[in-house]
Each structure stands twice: as C-alpha cells, then as structure tokens.
Amino acid sequence: MANSPSSPAEYLREALEKSFNYDPDASVTLVNYCERADPQDASEYIHNAIQGDVDKVIEEYLHRRSLGELSFKKNYSLGEPVQIYKKPDVHLSTPKPTQIYKKPEVSLSSLKPMQIYKKPEVSLSTPTTVKNRKKLTPGTQATINASVQSKHNQRGVSGHARNPEKEHSEEILATVTNHKKIRAREKCDCQAREHKLVNNCLACGKIVCEKEGEGPCMFCGKSEVWCHESPSKHLRGHAEGNSEAEDRAITLKNKLLEQDRRGNLQTTVIDDQSDMFNIEGNTWMTPEEKEKRISLEEAESARKSRTVLRLGADVGEVDFSTEDDIQNSDPANNEVMQTIVMKANPNIRECPIYVAPEITEKRVERRIPENMKVSSGRVQHDEPLFQIPNFHPRDVFDICVPETDAACQGDEIVELAPSLHAQTKINKELTEMHNEVQILMPGMIWLKHWLSKDDQVKIVKTCQELGVGKAGFYQPGYGNQSKMHLWMMCLGKNWNPESRSYEDIRSYDNAKPPSIPSYFTPLVRNAIQAAHNALIQNNKLIQKDVRTVLPCMDPDVCIVNFYKESGSLGLHQDRDESSKSLEQGLPVVSFSIGDAAEFLYGTERDPSNAKKIVLESGDVLIFGGLSRHVFHGISRVKPNTSAKWLIRDSRLRPGRVNLTFRQI
Ligand SMILES: O=C(O)CCC(=O)C(=O)O
Numbered sequence: 237m238a239n240s241p242s243s244p245a246e247y248l249r250e251a252l253e254k255s256f257n258y259d260p261d262a263s264v265t266l267v268n269y270c271e272r273a274d275p276q277d278a279s280e281y282i283h284n285a286i287q288g289d290v291d292k293v294i295e296e297y298l299h300r301r302s303l304g305e306l307s308f309k310k311n312y313s314l315g316e317p318v319q320i321y322k323k324p325d326v327h328l329s330t331p332k333p334t335q336i337y338k339k340p341e342v343s344l345s346s347l348k349p350m351q352i353y354k355k356p357e358v359s360l361s362t363p364t365t366v367k368n369r370k371k372l373t374p375g376t377q378a379t380i381n382a383s384v385q386s387k388h389n390q391r392g393v394s395g396h397a398r399n400p401e402k403e404h405s406e407e408i409l410a411t412v413t414n415h416k417k418i419r420a421r422e423k424c425d426c427q428a429r430e431h432k433l434v435n436n437c438l439a440c441g442k443i444v445c446e447k448e449g450e451g452p453c454m455f456c457g458k459s460e461v462w463c464h465e466s467p468s469k470h471l472r473g474h475a476e477g478n479s480e481a482e483d484r485a486i487t488l489k490n491k492l493l494e495q496d497r498r499g500n501l502q503t504t505v506i507d508d509q510s511d512m513f514n515i516e517g518n519t520w521m522t523p524e525e526k527e528k529r530i531s532l533e534e535a536e537s538a539r540k541s542r543t544v545l546r547l548g549a550d551v552g553e554v555d556f557s558t559e560d561d562i563q564n565s566d567p568a569n570n571e572v573m574q575t576i577v578m579k580a581n582p583n584i585r586e587c588p589i590y591v592a593p594e595i596t597e598k599r600v601e602r603r604i605p606e607n608m609k610v611s612s613g614r615v616q617h618d619e620p621l622f623q624i625p626n627f628h629p630r631d632v633f634d635i636c637v638p639e640t641d642a643a644c645q646g647d648e649i650v651e652l653a654p655s656l657h658a659q660t661k662i663n664k665e666l667t668e669m670h671n672e673v674q675i676l677m678p679g680m681i682w683l684k685h686w687l688s689k690d691d692q693v694k695i696v697k698t699c700q701e702l703g704v705g706k707a708g709f710y711q712p713g714y715g716n717q718s719k720m721h722l723w724m725m726c727l728g729k730n731w732n733p734e735s736r737s738y739e740d741i742r743s744y745d746n747a748k749p750p751s752i753p754s755y756f757t758p759l760v761r762n763a764i765q766a767a768h769n770a771l772i773q774n775n776k777l778i779q780k781d782v783r784t785v786l787p788c789m790d791p792d793v794c795i796v797n798f799y800k801e802s803g804s805l806g807l808h809q810d811r812d813e814s815s816k817s818l819e820q821g822l823p824v825v826s827f828s829i830g831d832a833a834e835f836l837y838g839t840e841r842d843p844s845n846a847k848k849i850v851l852e853s854g855d856v857l858i859f860g861g862l863s864r865h866v867f868h869g870i871s872r873v874k875p876n877t878s879a880k881w882l883i884r885d886s887r888l889r890p891g892r893v894n895l896t897f898r899q900i
C-alpha cells in the first residue's frame with residue numbers, strides 16, 4: 237500500500253471504505269476534515285469515527301501527507317506542475333520543515349499494563365460495522381435473497397443448467413412481488429407520511445411517496461425520481477451491464493462527490509428516518525392532516541411507551557421496559573437508523589423549489605421553537621427556517637424511558653416495592669461498595685462506588701430533564717456524517733468538538749447551554765477531598781503537598797455523555813481547556829452512572845499499550861497533576877450491568893451516563 241501512488245486523501249478514503257467498510261459519503265466528509273486538520277487532530281478524528289484498529293492507516297496517511305508536502309515544495313522549485321494534493325496552510329514564501337507526525341510525549345512514568353487490550357479483529361470478508369446493521373424488511377430481504385441467488389446462478393456456482401432468460405424474469409418477478417406493487421401515479425403531498433418514501437426529487441427537493449411513484453417529478457418535472465435500490469433497473473431489462481443513463485448517472489455521482497470534496501456544494505438535503513417527524517413545524521401538510529397525524533402518533537407513542545413489567549426468576553428481579561425497548565433490545569438493532577443523504581444536483585440552474593402553499597412569515601416565526609426542540613424529519617435546508625445561521629434541528633434524546641402515561645387506556649401501572657429479601661440484598665450490596673480507592677497513576681485516582689444511590693438517581697433525573705430541553709443531548713459529529721458514538725450535552729459552556737474549543741453559545745444550533753446544577757459542585761469538591769484523603773493515607777502526604785499531586789478545582793464546565801450499549805469514545809487527551817488550567821494540572825473529575833464500561837488509559841494513543849479498568853455505576857475517576865494529559869477513552873459499554881434499583885428509580889435507558897467536570 238505504501239508504494240501506491242494515490243494521494244493521502246485518496247489513500248485514507250480507500251482504506252476507510254475497504255478495510256473498515258466505512259460509508260462512502262461519511263468517509264468523504266471525514267477525509268475532508270482530516271485534510272484540514274493538523275496531524276494530531278486528524279488522528280483523533282479518525283480514532284473517534286472508526287471502531288477498530290486504525291493506527292496503521294493513520295500512520296500511513298500522515299506519512300503520505302508529510303511526503304506530499306515535500307514533493308509539493310520540490311515541484312514548485314523546479315517550476316513543474318504542482319501535485320494535486322496541497323495542504324491548505326503551506327506558505328511558499330516561508331517553507332516549513334517537513335512535518336513528520338510524532339506521537340505527543342507525555343511526561344508520565346511508564347507503567348506496565350495490567351491487562352493487555354486485545355485488538356478487535358477486523359474481518360475483511362464479512363465486515364460488520366454499525367452502519368451495516370440495517371433493519372431489513374422481509375420484503376427487502378427476500379429481494380436481496382432473490383438477487384443474490386440470481387447472481388450466484390449466473391456465475392454457475394450452483395451447478396444447475398442456467399436459463400438466463402428465465403432467471404431474469406424470475407428475478408423481476410421476485411423483485412416486483414417483494415418490493416412493491418405497481419400502481420398508476422397520482423399527485424400527493426403527504427411527504428411520505430401516508431405512503432412509503434420513494435426518494436427526494438434532486439431538482440426541487442420534493443419528497444416523493446409511493447403514491448406518486450417513480451418517474452419524472454410530478455411537481456417540477458425536472459428530474460426523475462427513483463427509489464433507492466429501485467427494482468426499475470430490472471424492469472427496464474438491464475440485468476447485466478449498465479445502460480447509458482446509468483453510466484451517465486454514475487459519472488454525475490462521481491462528479492458530485494468530487495465537487496463535494498472540494499466543498500463546492502451549497503445546499504444539502506438531509507432525509508432522515510421517517511418516524512422522527514416534527515409535525516407541528518411541517519409546512520407541507522394541511523392543519524387537518526396535521527391534527528390527524530398528531531393524534532395517530534400520540535396513540536402510537538403511548539402504545540410504545542406502555543410499561544411492561546417483567547418478573548425475573550430471582551426474587552426482586554423486576555424489569556420495567558417499554559414495548560419500544562423490548563423490540564429494540566437486540567444490541568444489533570441499536571443503530572438501525574438509516575439516513576439517506578442526498579446532494580442537490582449542481583448542474584441544474586433554474587428549478588422550481590417545492591414550497592407548500594400554506595407557508596407564511598408568521599408561521600416561520602412561530603416555528604422557531606421556544607427551546608429548539610425540533611425533532612428532525614425530512615429537512616429541506618433552503619426553507620426560511622433553516623437559513624438562520626448555524627441552525628440545526630436535533631433529535632431530542634431522552635436518556636430515560638418515559639413515565640408510563642396514566643391516561644393510557646387499558647394499561648395498569650404496576651409499581652412493585654422490592655420484597656424485604658430483595659431490599660436486604662440491595663442494602664448489602666450498597667454497604668459492600670464502600671470507599672474503595674485506587675491510585676492508578678500520579679494524580680489519577682479512582683473512587684469506586686463513591687456516589688450514593690440517591691445522588692446517582694438525582695443526577696440521572698437532572699440530566700434527563702436538561703437533556704430533552706434547549707441545548708440538550710445531540711449526537712456530535714464532524715460535518716454531517718461522521719458522528720461520534722455517543723450523545724452529548726454541555727453545561728456551563730459548550731465544548732465544540734469540531735473547533736475543539738469552548739463557547740458560550742452552542743454553534744451547532746445557537747442554543748445556550750444550561751448552567752451546572754448547583755448541587756453538582758459540592759459533589760465534585762468532596763470527591764477531590766476523598767482523593768486527597770486517600771493520597772494522604774497511602775503516600776503519607778501532608779495536606780499542603782497533596783495539592784501539588786492533585787490540585788483542587790471549581791468546575792465551570794460539565795460535559796455529559798450518554799453512551800448507548802453500542803457507544804464508545806476513542807483514545808484522546810482532554811487538552812482544550814485554557815493553558816493556565818492545563819499547566820496547573822487542574823483535574824478532570826468524571827462520574828459514571830448506569831451500565832459499566834471499559835475505560836482505557838495510558839501515556840500514548842495506542843490501545844494495545846493502554847491499561848483497562850471497568851468503571852461501574854457510582855465510580856468517580858479523577859485525573860489531574862501529572863496525569864492531566866493521560867490518553868483515555870471508552871472501548872465498550874457492558875450491556876445489562878446497571879443496578880436494578882437505578883433503572884427502577886430513575887428509569888435510565890440501557891447505556892451509561894458520564895459527567896466530566898473541568899475548570900477551563
Ligand atoms: O466516558 C468517560 O468515562 C470519558 C469521557 C471523556 O473522556 C470525555 O468526555 O472527554
């Protein structure tokens with residue numbers, strides 16, 4: 237690979253797509269980010285976005301970047317044409333020495349690993365990334381089966397005599413029967429709410445449903461709208477080879493990707509999961525349609541959040557789940573959201589834009605929600621609402637299972653107090669969890685089960701309330717597509733993962749982060765005090781000296797992360813706080829609540845050299861002083877490890893909440 241002539245960006249994109257089966261659109265975005273970032277940030281972006289051992293790819297990519305700079309300078313001095321790859325910050329007048337990426341050095345005493353972190357095996361033959369785990373409808377599965385079978389036969393693997401004509405017609409039949417019924421096309425403005433989605437019109441942006449069907453857009457007529465994985469290809473009789481139109485489409489797609497890579501596209505139409513609609517703000521439905529749709533969805537959501545009480549075999553094994561959770565309890569189904577991201581066709585100059593007749597200034601004003609609680613649906617970014625700078629609709633993310641709706645007919649709310657036996661067991665567990673402290677590195681202290689049961693429940697409830705409000709949880713990412721594997725909310729100030737800086741107003745959606753709830757701060761101070769006590773006892777330090785090992789701090793920022801069972805966070809350093817704070821080694825104080833998680837830490841960004849501990853609910857981890865720059869991350873959440881009392885009393889969803897407090 238090292239000898240291949242491709243540019244660093246091409247190399248990276250290819251490696252992400254081929255070795256990690258990374259979504260092509262997402263890899264284009266990620267590569268763009270990396271190209272603009274310095275080596276360390278680029279490396280961090282890749283680590284955060286890719287689950288798996290990506291170190292070699294990063295190393296090769298950065299190596300190519302450094303060679304790219306060299307040859308760029310060489311070419312320039314010889315007066316030859318400049319190579320394609322050009323780092324944006326190269327100044328010809330003041331040539332910089334070649335940048336070779338060096339892992340940052342952290343002056344920490346090197347420690348022998350307690351446990352070796354085993355690299356996850358990446359199987360090239362059957363890659364399974366979260367993005368691949370898409371829910372297939374029986375119909376789609378049947379279509380795929382039919383098509384796979386057909387291809388299999390074409391290669392003559394089955395050993396049976398082939399009849400291509402027959403196979404082709406069978407394939408068409410299977411596709412048509414399983415995929416959808418063909419009907420006469422009829423105009424419809426339901427936005428794929430009443431009928432299934434076909435696709436967006438690339439010219440005017442209209443969302444086309446199955447009632448309107450495939451073919452020329454019935455609104456603008458400028459573009460043909462085809463369903464994703466459309467069976468029409470088969471119907472048009474091109475089972476083998478591409479038609480001219482398809483070749484043209486592929487060329488156009490490549491051109492679009494190229495233009496996107498160069499940042500030329502102005503308008504992006506994001507088409508999200510259809511059940512995440514914001515009906516109130518919808519401009520394409522009549523008031524009657526909205527009312528009807530809202531009442532239907534309310535009934536559906538009441539049904540989904542109806543609490544189902546499941547009694548385990550053990551005494552006290554009580555599990556409150558919603559029907560929705562039960563349906564989604566397979567971890568493989570956790571990330572089944574499919575996002576269809578489409579780019580507007582830049583070649584179309586004049587084109588009518590689809591705007592429903594009822595849209596008015598007043599409505600647009602009213603639609604800017606009080607707390608921006610917009611549950612994103614199909615979003616057309618050139619609508620007036622979305623022309624507000626930095627406005628991003630966000631999916632409201634609730635870390636708790638909703639309270640049972642008492643008004644929900646036919647449902648009984650069953651609240652069982654734990655039996656005496658179960659309560660004794662819980663109390664015993666709680667007493668056993670007393671004050672175990674471990675000093676992991678100089679200035680890095682782990683207080684096991686330090687948060688009380690009441691504090692944990694209270695913190696979860698507070699985060700839940702703040703999380704569904706203004707500036708609440710959102711899924712941060714780099715650009716539109718490379719998302720972090722967690723939901724985040726910041727209190728006090730916002731940490732912007734793209735600019736790696738703190739801000740008063742969240743750039744993502746112009747929302748102001750809530751303040752840190754007042755009862756959090758004494759908890760942080762007391763945790764530091766507990767760590768000091770442990771240092772005094774263990775290291776025979778006096779109160780004055782203990783502060784040089786682990787300084788005190790008053791948090792002004794709290795970053796709350798929620799990791800679903802599939803969540804993770806790549807190895808990174810927390811180094812975006814002020815240089816004063818970093819130089820003084822003011823600690824980061826981290827609270828863990830909910831499912832346990834594997835926490836990696838070490839002196840370099842290398843998971844195979846990192847140590848691993850399992851952080852459980854109630855644990856507090858503090859790293860300051862000499863350990864302030866420790867590399868750390870979450871390799872995995874351990875499903876079903878939350879305490880039952882926590883789920884019962886806070887209704888926390890499966891997953892883990894983590895709060896990190898910092899003084900910036
Ligand atoms: O979830 C954790 O334990 C770590 C979180 C973290 O490192 C961060 O938010 O910077």
Ligand SMILES: [Fe+2]
Nearest residue numbers: 808809810868
């Ligand atoms: Fe961190």
